[in-house]
Amino acid sequence: MKIIYTTAFAFFLFTSFNMQVNSKQTVLVSNLQNKSGRLFIGWYTAPESFPGKDPDFTKEVAVNNLSEISVPFDNIPDGRYGISIYLDENNNGKLDMNFLGIPKEKYGFxxxxxxxxxxxxxxxxxxxxxxxxxxxxIRLK
Known part of the structure; x- marks a missing residue:
């Protein structure tokens, strides 16, 4: 019986040190200026992917005449992240740029x-x- 308790205690200690903690994070996006469109939010852990390729977590949210919006993300593991956001006002699935490469739609980091x-x-x-x-x-520009 003593071996069972010792084994159970050792297992508990081992798993508690190796557990990944997940939390709920809310991204509060402001300065939407009452525009409409789709808000694309990407969470990144890899510097080489940031700000636009292969996000670890994503969410797409419809926005209609709001000045700000709260977007919840559940089960985010502990770690180091960068977030990139853009508001696709014309619903073409991308951040539109002018001829100089300057964004024509709202974005933020x-x-x-x-x-x-x-x-x-x-x-x-x-x-x-x-x-x-x-x-x-995150305040959009």
Missing amino acids: SNNVFPATRAANFEEAAFEIQGKSGTIP
Whole structure:
């Protein structure tokens, strides 16, 4: 009987140290300026993918005449992430750019970084999730 308790205790200790903690995170998107369209949100863990290729988590949300919206994400594992968002106002499934490569539609990044002449990189947008639920505010430009 003592062996069963010892084995169960050892198993509990081993699994508790190796458990991945998941939490609920809410992305609060502001400065929508009462526009309509589809909001595309991507979470990234790989710097080489950020800000537009192969997100780890995605969500697409319809927006209609709102100034801000809260978008919940359940079961986000602890880790380091960067978030990229754009509002597809004409519903063509992409962020439209002008002839100079400047976005014509609203976009944003975690940490609310907006470099003057380029998209934010992963290091600028990166933040940590550490087992607690939280809200990530992102203001669109």
